[in-house]
Amino acid sequence: MPDDAPQRADHAPAHMPPDEFRRLAERLASWIADYWTRVERLPVRSPASPGDVLRALPEHPPETGEDLGAALPADLDRLIVPGLTHWQHPMFFAYFPANISGPSVLGELLAAGLGVQGMLWSTSPACTELEMRVLDWLGEALGLPESFLFRGGGGGVIDGTASEAVVGAILAARHAALRTLGDGASPDARRDLASRLALYTSAQAHSSFVKGAVVTGFALDAGDRSRVRLIPTDPAGAMDVVALGRAMREDEHVGLVPFFVGATLGTTGATAVDSLPAIGRVLDECAGSRPSALRPWLHVDAAHAGAMLVCPEFRALAEGLAHADSFSFNPHKWLLTNFDCNCLWTHRPRDLTGALSITPEYLRNAASDRGAVVDYRDWHVPLGRRFRALKLWLVMRHYGLDGLRAYIREHVRLAAVVESWVAAEPRLELAAPRTMNLVVFRPAPRPGETTTSVNTRAAALLERLNASGRMFLTHTTLPATDPNDPTPRYVLRLCVGSVQTRESHVRQACDLIREALDAEPASAG
Ligand code: PLP
Secondary structure (H helix, E strand, C coil): CCCCCCCCCCCCCCCHHHHHHHHHHHHHHHHHHHHHHHHHCCCCCCCCCHHHHHHHCCCCCCCCCHHHHHHHHHHHHHHHHHHHCCCCCCCCCCCCCCCCCCCHHHHHHHHHHCCCCCCCCCCCCHHHHHHHHHHHHHHHHHCCCCCCCCCCCCCCEEEECCCHHHHHHHHHHHHHHHHHHCCCHHHHHHHHHHHCEEEECCCCCCCCCHHHHHHHHCCCCCCCCEEEECCCCCCCCCCHHHHHHHHHHHHHHHHCCCEEEEECCCCCCCCCECHHHHHHHHHHHHHHHHCCCCCCCCECCCCCCHHHCHHHHHHHHHHHHCCCCEEEHHHHHCCCCCCEEEEEEEEHHHHHHHHHHCHHHHHCHHHHHHHCCHHHHHCCCCCCCCHHHHHHHHHHHHHHHHHHHHHHHHHHHHHHHHHHHEEECCEEEECCCCCCCCCCCCCCCCCCCCCCHHHHHHHHHHHHHHHCCCCCCEEEECCCCCCCCCEEHHHHHEEEECCCCCCHHHHHHHHHHHHHHHHHCCCCC
């Protein structure tokens, strides 16, 4: 052997033998099942202070491998559980939920165990084709227009998050705008056109739209409004469509080109629903009124609320979806599928792949070259991708559409229970109409009380509730309703969306809120 030949490492890595993996996996599966059973007895919000978890962990990595069989699950109970906020707790009413279910966790485990990297059809045909089929299933289950499904000439893709889907939609919209208005133009003229494209969303839309504008270069930072317009909303949080039309006309007047509108079905603050038929009319007018005839791309963000569309009786919320070019929602919020899983559909997949397809030589293969297959790496920013379709597949097969519908309906029913209780409690007021499973409320203003004072009492009420460790709520601010006091209203959000939440839990939540109101200092406000 030549002297410079690579030498064998002193210690070959100690791979975990399959039988040991089996034993440990069974033990951890059992620990997870126990966790789901006992989670209700734990404080919802982690009592940890900043640095507690860090201090409990060794500062340096282990030099030699450890026996995980000896460490687990004891280390989970000792080091990790005390630092958890329990998203699967039945009294978790904060943010939007992060649903999980047995079938979904099994799908996640399979994806990890198979270790497939599904960037191209050829890197695992099952990874691509299961995703195509499951997204057609789910699109059909939501009642999406047929043109959004593969079988109707469109198609869907699983991204990690709704934020990634927004980035994809903005890039597809830019591609469409350049194709429509800049076809055959010089590179300079195309660059000039791209520099005049402007995008629109509402002031209550999720911050992922502004972040998407930053990521794609339409804004220099979150505060840059030169080509990003945040359209005002009505007090419930829905986009003021007249203001949208006006903003577009004004922008066109100064040489900007409206190319993208982000609508929301179920805003984060109060699950407000933008009117898609009205937005569609504005976009038609916009396209009809100008020589270029570019119809801005309409992306609908239904991150949380999209799950509701499995129930036909809630589909009126999505009326006008035919006006949209793309639609996305998170099964990982409210459809029993663990994070991460966002579904994005478009009836214009060529604009999405046109924007995102770049083919280095090493990725070329016969099936892709023939154009015979879907290569999902062209449908989003990352190249590599996990086999996430497995979990959606198992969830849909386990529950069936009937099971999914029953799940959503029950949460909406329970939210209505809370809403009725708030409406009947004179010390509270509903701060926005309830459209789905979110109840938004605040202390009822006392005669002559300023919004600032009500806001202070609302924040104190929230803190008292969360400090109890028995339930967890979050807050937001909504636009003022009092014309004489423009101060935004601080409101509490109670979202019924955890897998284990039953009627007894929401009734207990109402009792806890009543007790927290009873404990309000007499002088407060
Ligand atoms: N859109 C809405 C309406 C949301 O409420 C959220 C998060 O709560 C998002 C987008 C962002 O979701 P993700 O974490 O999947 O990017």
